[in-house]
Amino acid sequence: xxxxxxxxxxxxxxxxxxxxxxxxxxxxxxxxxxxxxxxxxxxxxxxxxxxxxxxxxxxxxxxxxxxxxxxxxxxxxxxxxxxxxxxxxxxxxxxxxxxxxxxxxxxxxxxxxxxxxxxxxxxxxxxxxxxxxxxxxxx
Numbered sequence: 001x002x003x004x005x006x007x008x009x010x011x012x013x014x015x016x017x018x019x020x021x022x023x024x025x026x027x028x029x030x031x032x033x034x035x036x037x038x039x040x041x042x043x044x045x046x047x048x049x050x051x052x053x054x055x056x057x058x059x060x061x062x063x064x065x066x067x068x069x070x071x072x073x074x075x076x077x078x079x080x081x082x083x084x085x086x087x088x089x090x091x092x093x094x095x096x097x098x099x100x101x102x103x104x105x106x107x108x109x110x111x112x113x114x115x116x117x118x119x120x121x122x123x124x125x126x127x128x129x130x131x132x133x134x135x136x137x138x139x
Contacts, residue, residue: 003103003108004097005098006096009094010093010094011058011065011066013093014089014091015050015085015088015090015091020034020035020087021035023053024051027053029051031051034048034050034051035048045086047087048086049084049087050084052081055085055114055123056077056079056112056114056123056125058114059077059112061093062093062095063110063127068097069131072132073130074128074129075107077112077127078126079112079125082122083122084122089116089117090116091115091116091117094112094113094114094115095110095112096110098126101128105130106131106133107129107131109126110127112124
């Protein structure tokens with residue numbers, strides 16, 4: 001398998017109120033900053049924000065579906081949340097091949113970033129992944 005340092009892929013999504021409620025229901029994270037308008041107004045953000053794990057989960061879309069693609073599995077993820085993401089924000093998850101850690105085993109280090117609609121970085125981090133050669137990427 002051939003790897004090209006600097007190769008990038010991305011995925012964009014507008015974070016809806018239903019995304020936040022569904023994520024809260026699935027995970028059980030009912031933190032008022034995510035689901036309660038009145039309580040969130042008292043917070044540092046001044047209004048409800050999306051769960052950090054919801055935002056970082058968009059990186060999984062890029063890794064699993066685009067680059068490296070189907071069959072890729074996470075080994076490690078490190079994320080720094082730089083700015084809050086609000087309901088209604090359109091975010092872009094971007095993944096960039098930063099380093100081939102072990103080409104023989106398909107282990108890669110990826111830069112992982114998420115930007116909002118103003119192109120402000122909201123998440124910065126990296127992932128270490130393993131690319132599985134035996135998965136059909138055309139499915």
